[in-house]
Amino acid sequence: MTERSPFFDEMYGFGEQARQPYSDYNSWFSQEDVGRLRKKSEQAEAFFRLTGITFNVYGVEEATERLIPFDLVPRILTSREWATLEKGIEQRVRAINSFLHDIYHRQEILRAGRIPVEMVAQNDAFLPQMIGVAPPGNIYTHITGTDLVRTGEDEFYVLEDNARTPSGVSYMLENRETMLHMFPELFSRINVRAVSHYPRSLRRSLSSCRPTICDGPPTLAVLTPGIHNSAYFEHAFLADQMGVELVEGHDLRVVDGRVAMRTTRGYKPIDVIYRRVDDEFLDPMTFNPDSVLGVPGIMDVYRAGGITIANAPGTGIADDKAIYSYMPDIVEFYTGEQPILKNVPTWRCSEPDAFKYVKENLEELVVKEVHGSGGYGMLVGPAASKKEIAEFRTKLEAKPGNYIAQPTLSLSTVPILTKAGLAPRHVDLRPFALASPGGVEIIPGGLTRVALKKGSLVVNSSQGGGTKDTWVLED
Amino acid sequence: MLGKTAGGIFWMLRYMERSENTARMIEAGLRISLTRSSAADSEWSSILQATGVAAQYFSQHDAIDGQKVINFLLREKGNDGSVMANVELARTNARMVRTALTKEVWEAVNECWMTLKSQLSRPIKQQDLPEILTSIRQRTAFVRGSLHGTMVRNDIYDFARMGTFFERADNAARVLDVKYYILLPSIMHVGTVSDNVQWETILRATSSVRAYQSLHDGEFDPRKIARFLILDRRLPRSLAFCYHKMQANLSYLADDYGERKESHKMVDQICHKFDHSTIDQIFEYGLHEFVTEFLAESHALGRQIERDYRFYE
Numbered sequence: 067m068t069e070r071s072p073f074f075d076e077m078y079g080f081g082e083q084a085r086q087p088y089s090d091y092n093s094w095f096s097q098e099d100v101g102r103l104r105k106k107s108e109q110a111e112a113f114f115r116l117t118g119i120t121f122n123v124y125g126v127e128e129a130t131e132r133l134i135p136f137d138l139v140p141r142i143l144t145s146r147e148w149a150t151l152e153k154g155i156e157q158r159v160r161a162i163n164s165f166l167h168d169i170y171h172r173q174e175i176l177r178a179g180r181i182p183v184e185m186v187a188q189n190d191a192f193l194p195q196m197i198g199v200a201p202p203g204n205i206y207t208h209i210t211g212t213d214l215v216r217t218g219e220d221e222f223y224v225l226e227d228n229a230r231t232p233s234g235v236s237y238m239l240e241n242r243e244t245m246l247h248m249f250p251e252l253f254s255r256i257n258v259r260a261v262s263h264y265p266r267s268l269r270r271s272l273s274s275c276r277p278t279i280c281d282g283p284p285t286l287a288v289l290t291p292g293i294h295n296s297a298y299f300e301h302a303f304l305a306d307q308m309g310v311e312l313v314e315g316h317d318l319r320v321v322d323g324r325v326a327m328r329t330t331r332g333y334k335p336i337d338v339i340y341r342r343v344d345d346e347f348l349d350p351m352t353f354n355p356d357s358v359l360g361v362p363g364i365m366d367v368y369r370a371g372g373i374t375i376a377n378a379p380g381t382g383i384a385d386d387k388a389i390y391s392y393m394p395d396i397v398e399f400y401t402g403e404q405p406i407l408k409n410v411p412t413w414r415c416s417e418p419d420a421f422k423y424v425k426e427n428l429e430e431l432v433v434k435e436v437h438g439s440g441g442y443g444m445l446v447g448p449a450a451s452k453k454e455i456a457e458f459r460t461k462l463e464a465k466p467g468n469y470i471a472q473p474t475l476s477l478s479t480v481p482i483l484t485k486a487g488l489a490p491r492h493v494d495l496r497p498f499a500l501a502s503p504g505g506v507e508i509i510p511g512g513l514t515r516v517a518l519k520k521g522s523l524v525v526n527s528s529q530g531g532g533t534k535d536t537w538v539l540e541d
Numbered sequence: 542m543l544g545k546t547a548g549g550i551f552w553m554l555r556y557m558e559r560s561e562n563t564a565r566m567i568e569a570g571l572r573i574s575l576t577r578s579s580a581a582d583s584e585w586s587s588i589l590q591a592t593g594v595a596a597q598y599f600s601q602h603d604a605i606d607g608q609k610v611i612n613f614l615l616r617e618k619g620n621d622g623s624v625m626a627n628v629e630l631a632r633t634n635a636r637m638v639r640t641a642l643t644k645e646v647w648e649a650v651n652e653c654w655m656t657l658k659s660q661l662s663r664p665i666k667q668q669d670l671p672e673i674l675t676s677i678r679q680r681t682a683f684v685r686g687s688l689h690g691t692m693v694r695n696d697i698y699d700f701a702r703m704g705t706f707f708e709r710a711d712n713a714a715r716v717l718d719v720k721y722y723i724l725l726p727s728i729m730h731v732g733t734v735s736d737n738v739q740w741e742t743i744l745r746a747t748s749s750v751r752a753y754q755s756l757h758d759g760e761f762d763p764r765k766i767a768r769f770l771i772l773d774r775r776l777p778r779s780l781a782f783c784y785h786k787m788q789a790n791l792s793y794l795a796d797d798y799g800e801r802k803e804s805h806k807m808v809d810q811i812c813h814k815f816d817h818s819t820i821d822q823i824f825e826y827g828l829h830e831f832v833t834e835f836l837a838e839s840h841a842l843g844r845q846i847e848r849d850y851r852f853y854e
Contacts, residue, residue: 115655116648118636293636302639312640316854317545328544330696330850331798 071479071490074218076141078481087142087539090256095139100487103138106248107483110136113247119240121296121527135532136241137482138248141493141514145259148510148538151222151497154407155212156506157397159499162229162384164400166206169383170196180395189389190437191382193345195352199369201378203275203503208340208376209268210499211235211513214407216478223410223475225494227393229385230377231342234513234533235498236300239264239307241535242511257540259510264498265307267507268340271500275374276337279324284337286310287327289318291343291359296528301342315343320363325373338374339364345379387436387470388414410475416467424471425462428455431471432523433462446523448474477523480534482516492517494525495536510538546638547700548852553634553650554688554704557681560627562712563592563614564677569745571670574607577738584742585610591715591746594622611670616661624677625661628654641697645687653680696797699790700850706790707843710783713770714836716746721829724763737761743770747778767828768820780835781815787842788812794850802849807842811835 074080077088084092111133114120120131143151168174169186176183186192211232213225242261246253269286276284290301292314305312313336317327324335341348347357352365367373383389389396391412397405413420413431424431433445445458462469479490497512514534515525525531566588574581582605589595589610601619602609616625632654635647642650657680660673685705692698723739740761744750747770756775757765773779788808795801823831847853 116652117644118639118647118651293633298636302636306640310640311543311546313543314545317543328851328854330542330544330547331800332851 069481069487069489071481073476073490073492074216074221074478075490076216076478076480076493077139077488079219087144087147091140091142091252094252094255100483103483104485107136107138110138110244110248113244114240117240119236119299121299134237134527135518136244137516137518137532137534138245139481139483139488140245140535140537141480141495142537142539143511144539145541148259150406151214152508152510154222154224154405155210155497155499155508157401157403157406158212158224158227158393159207159210159501159506161393161397161400162210162227162381163204163206163501165396166378166381166384167204168400170199170380175396175399178399180399181389181392185388185392186383189383189386191380191386193380193383195365195369196378196380201275202277202371202374205275205376205501205503206378206381207384207501208272208275208378209235210501211496212499214495214497215410215475216493216495217476218478221408223408224393225410226387226390227385228496229381231344232496232498233297233300233342234496234515235264236303237533238498238509238511238513238536239303241513241533245535256537258537259540261509261511264509265304267500267509268304269308269310271502271504271507272338272340272374272376274502274504275376277371277374279372280337285335286338286340287313287336289313289315289339289341289343289361291315291347295342297342304340313339315357315359315361318361318364320361320367323367323370323372325361325364325367336373338376340376345382348375348379387434388416391470410472413471415462415469415471420471421466424469425459428459428462430474432474433458433469433471436468436470446474449521449523474523480514480516482518482532482534489520491520492523492525493534511536542641542696544851544853546641547696547850548847549634549638550641550697551700551704551707551846551852553631553638554701555708556627556631556634557650557653557684558705558708559622559712560624560631561678561681562709563622563624563627564674564681565748566591566716566746567611567614567670568674568748569742570607570610571674572745573738573742580738580742581607587716587719588614588746591712591719592622593715594620597622608665608667612665615665615673625657628657643687643691645691646684649680649684649687653684656680694793696794699794699797702790703787703846706783706786707839709778710780710787711836711839713747713778713780713783714832714839716743717767717770717832718829718836720746721832724767724828726763726824740766749776749778752776764820764824767823771823771831772815772818772820781812784808784812784815791846802845804842804845804849807838807845811838811842 077084079085114133120133175181176186207229209232211228211234214222215225216222238261272286273284287310288301288305290298290312302312311327313327318325321333326333326335343359346354347359349360349365350357351362368375391414393409394405413424415421415424429447431447435443477492480493481488482491493514493516495512495514497508499506499508514536516532516534517523517525518530518532570584570588573584585605585607589598597620598613613620614623616623632650635642635650639647656676660676665673688701720743740763741750743766744753753769769776770779772781774781774785776782791805791808795805
């Protein structure tokens with residue numbers, strides 16, 4: 067029995083027939099026994115546990131390692147759909163890098179009045195320490211994870227540009243491995259574009275951003291906050307897959323003007339560091355003095371051209387939720403083109419008219435904290451109780467500038483497998499883009515997150531979301 | 542490789558070996574308690590001493606009780622040297638050095654932890670004990686096997702092997718340290734059944750009964766037992782065997798890195814002693830003194846390896 071979606075469903079559209087991208091999958095699925103598939107689903111879970119694909123939950127004593135639930139119905143995109151997304155993301159990533167360079171140098175966009183000065187000057191995500199710094203290769207966002215949502219056949223929106231340290235790519239890779247392992251017959255029937263080259267591409271891309279001081283093959287390392295970090299699995303996974311060292315702050319120190327790691331043979335300089343530590347904790351001498359996760363003095367080395375930090379410090383100004391609403395202007399300003407991907411209309415509560423509208427329409431809107439992430443601290447109006455809305459209103463009125471609001475989008479659904487068969491659930495998509503002086507490479511696919519609760523729009527893993535394998539079909 | 546990784550993998554294998562050794566000692570204790578219950582209490586007591594947790598045990602329990610000791614050694618939260626605690630530490634280290642391990646080794650460690658966590662989640666009933674002990678031996682062997690079968694022979698492997706042999710020798714020496722007096726001539730009443738059993742327990746605690754019997758015509762003799770456990774390089778749990786392995790792995794490291802360190806001198810000295818001592822000389826010198834000295838030298842070597850290869854800042 068298959069439950070139908072009242073929203074645009076990527077498998078069934080608005081009707082009963084499978085959409086074209088799903089036609090092969092659907093004919094396979096209709097021959098399958100749901101019982102067998104449920105069993106497969108349990109196998110997948112055991113496989114994830116053994117591999118250790120878990121994430122840590124803060125503040126929970128028992129069972130601190132949890133699995134992100136995996137659903138075995140893939141999210142399928144045609145090559146035509148993908149081509150548009152790819153172009154749109156590339157355009158956006160190029161614009162973001164130009165914007166970051168500009169904002170930390172001449173600030174033309176502010177002079178041109180396209181963005182109000184205070185949006186940048188009074189923004190915590192703007193790092194004055196980055197003014198005048200030229201990152202090697204002039205790349206700021208080596209890795210971007212653009213969050214997209216879909217509302218119809220050709221309707222895609224960018225929800226967020228994750229330009230700091232986007233996570234989730236290990237799930238993209240392991241979800242595919244799991245699917246290949248469970249359903250080899252599907253992949254011989256349907257031509258799906260590979261994603262497994264991501265670690266190689268990442269290594270190549272990071273290497274090509276090495277500092278000029280490095281004249282041989284660069285030494286790369288992944289910097290993790292440590293095994294208690296919620297994304298530690300991913301840090302270890304990427305270091306392992308790239309064949310580079312996984313380091314923590316206490317493995318590193320500045321030696322002779324270079325950031326060096328303590329090896330069994332002494333200190334060895336690092337050329338490119340892929341850090342999964344936030345700006346604030348990167349260097350206790352420059353930022354948070356209490357940080358033990360970073361490397362004292364790394365910013366001095368960076369400014370002197372002794373190391374590449376990926377992503378560059380200060381990229382947060384580009385994925386700030388208040389700046390987000392200016393993205394169409396930013397794209398146009400730097401590329402001279404119309405944005406290929408749409409922004410979600412956004413009300414900035416810092417502006418009186420917008421604030422008034424938001425206050426009067428809380429029941430209809432999604433309201434987010436400007437600096438929030440992970441689905442915390444946001445209000446989904448249509449799903450909230452009167453009491454929740456009233457409480458949120460108090461917070462909003464106390465500090466309007468802290469919030470933006472967006473219409474509640476009718477997010478597309480993709481079916482998940484439940485006990486009763488297929489049931490539609492809302493999804494989003496996070497493709498991963500690698501930027502280097504040679505260009506922008508986008509891995510065909512990405513991470514599809516799915517809200518497992520019926521009707522829920524919150525896909526974050528910390529809030530009970532799951533993931534799916536994402537297929538981009540070959541032509 | 543990172544100094545931290547070298548230390549992490551060295552200790553990961555030490556923790557694995559330690560949990561295996563504890564399980565082997567429990568097996569020996571269990572056998573005695575089933576065959577000669579009068580000797581059981583003193584056997585449990587020596588096991589607590591040899592594993593270094595006697596003080597912890599008596600701070601939480603009034604007296605020796607077989608079932609309590611077994612639970613304490615295997616799983617009790619109040620024992621930070623329990624099998625479960627060691628497996629947990631081994632896995633934490635494996636996570637920390639994940640990038641230095643093959644997928645197979647990591648999965649073997651992770652599965653060992655998952656299996657034992659579930660088997661040791663509740664107090665152990667006597668009837669479940671054999672199955673659990675078997676499981677510990679098999680799971681740890683699985684880790685060793687995947688290490689052997691899948692890891693590249695480089696510095697990472699050397700540190701892993703050194704962790705295994707360092708811990709194994711340490712364990713055998715601790716058993717000898719606690720039980721040396723059984724082997725001394727002063728309390729030797731040749732040929733009585735009681736002594737045969739006593740001697741046998743030393744071999745059992747190091748899982749060497751069968752090996753001993755097949756190489757010594759089945760006769761228990763304290764001097765031969767001591768020689769076997771200390772000097773016989775055919776026995777993979779003897780001190781000499783383990784230290785020659787340590788010496789070999791350290792010398793691979795020296796070849797690899799093109800540098801000999803203080804650790805190399807120290808391991809050479811220890812091996813030299815094994816190569817040039819007879820068991821009669823050791824007894825003449827004092828078995829207990831010999832073992833105590835070895836434990837001190839081994840401890841010093843452990844510290845030196847840590848420094849030479851920058852495990853810590």
